[in-house]
Amino acid sequence: MDLSDRTVLVAGGTSGIGRELARRFAAAGSTVAVGGRSPQALAELAAEGFGTVSVDVTDSASVAAARDTVLARYPELDTVVITSGVMLLEDLRDPAHFEAAATTIDTNLLGTIRVVDAFTPHLIQRGAGTFVTVTSGIAFLPFPPMPGYAASKAAVHAYSEALRAQLDGTGVGVVELVPPAVATAGQEKVNPHALPLDDFATEVMHLLAQDPTPHEILVQGVLAHRWAERDGTYDDLVAQRSQALAMLPGRQG
Numbered sequence: 001m002d003l004s005d006r007t008v009l010v011a012g013g014t015s016g017i018g019r020e021l022a023r024r025f026a027a028a029g030s031t032v033a034v035g036g037r038s039p040q041a042l043a044e045l046a047a048e049g050f051g052t053v054s055v056d057v058t059d060s061a062s063v064a065a066a067r068d069t070v071l072a073r074y075p076e077l078d079t080v081v082i083t084s085g086v087m088l089l090e091d092l093r094d095p096a097h098f099e100a101a102a103t104t105i106d107t108n109l110l111g112t113i114r115v116v117d118a119f120t121p122h123l124i125q126r127g128a129g130t131f132v133t134v135t136s137g138i139a140f141l142p143f144p145p146m147p148g149y150a151a152s153k154a155a156v157h158a159y160s161e162a163l164r165a166q167l168d169g170t171g172v173g174v175v176e177l178v179p180p181a182v183a184t185a186g187q188e189k190v191n192p193h194a195l196p197l198d199d200f201a202t203e204v205m206h207l208l209a210q211d212p213t214p215h216e217i218l219v220q221g222v223l224a225h226r227w228a229e230r231d232g233t234y235d236d237l238v239a240q241r242s243q244a245l246a247m248l249p250g251r252q253g
């Protein structure tokens with residue numbers, strides 16, 4: 001993908017990975033609009049020169065309104081990056097976890113589907129474009145403290161594969177970004193192994209720039225997770241990662 005001449009919407013670009021990718025696309029020469037809920041973050045990004053749009057991906061009407069706003073201003077939009085997501089801990093021994101599970105599925109899975117649905121007619125009508133969905137190494141190797149999150153990301157992986165097959169022949173491609181732990185969203189405080197955001201984004205942009213663009217964007221740091229099942233390391237790694245269950249509030253003391 002030529003990163004210098006795209007017209008990009010980053011849905012969920014008000015912080016973390018999305019905001020950094022928005023800045024990288026802009027630095028490469030592309031035109032970039034950013035969506036999210038935080039008015040303050042949107043105002044700061046507008047001051048940086050980004051187009052901004054308020055969007056809540058859990059609300060179909062909000063997504064449709066954002067789509068209309070974006071396409072009115074950027075009729076040449078060709079790339080939709082969906083980084084919106086939440087990462088929540090859940091203790092499955094306490095049924096009160098359900099609310100977190102529902103929020104996670106609504107945001108990460110249904111939110112992705114809402115955004116894809118909103119822009120699919122436009123991209124098909126253009127005859128060229130790219131969806132970038134965002135999963136996680138956790139889609140391929142569960143992290144037991146975040147079960148709903150793992151399920152949501154495994155689902156977005158499966159959905160992305162089917163979407164790619166269904167859009168085959170339309171000119172619209174689907175790229176799945178599979179981050180490992182990256183030092184954003186509080187990860188930097190709890191996970192010493194989280195990749196610095198800057199290093200992660202540099203590797204991602206290098207991979208995205210390949211022609212043809214790979215179906216999955218896999219930085220070096222995620223390969224052990226992505227291929228654990230194939231490599232026979234899955235059971236050991238899940239057992240190792242299960243030690244993190246001690247971080248759940250109900251399991252302490």
Ligand SMILES: NC(=O)c1ccc[n+]([C@@H]2O[C@H](COP(=O)([O-])OP(=O)(O)OC[C@H]3O[C@@H](n4cnc5c(N)ncnc54)[C@H](OP(=O)(O)O)[C@@H]3O)[C@@H](O)[C@H]2O)c1
Nearest residue numbers: 012014015016017036037038056057084085136181182185
């Ligand atoms: N950091 C990691 O270690 C890691 C690893 C693997 C995958 N990922 C995935 O990468 C993506 C970005 O994560 P991040 O680490 O950059 O986290 P982050 O800094 O918390 O960013 C999450 C983004 O999602 C947006 N968002 C959340 N709920 C939304 C909603 N209902 N509607 C619209 N936007 C919403 C937030 O914007 P507003 O609050 O302004 O709405 C924010 O821009 C997520 O999908 C995450 O699951 C992250």
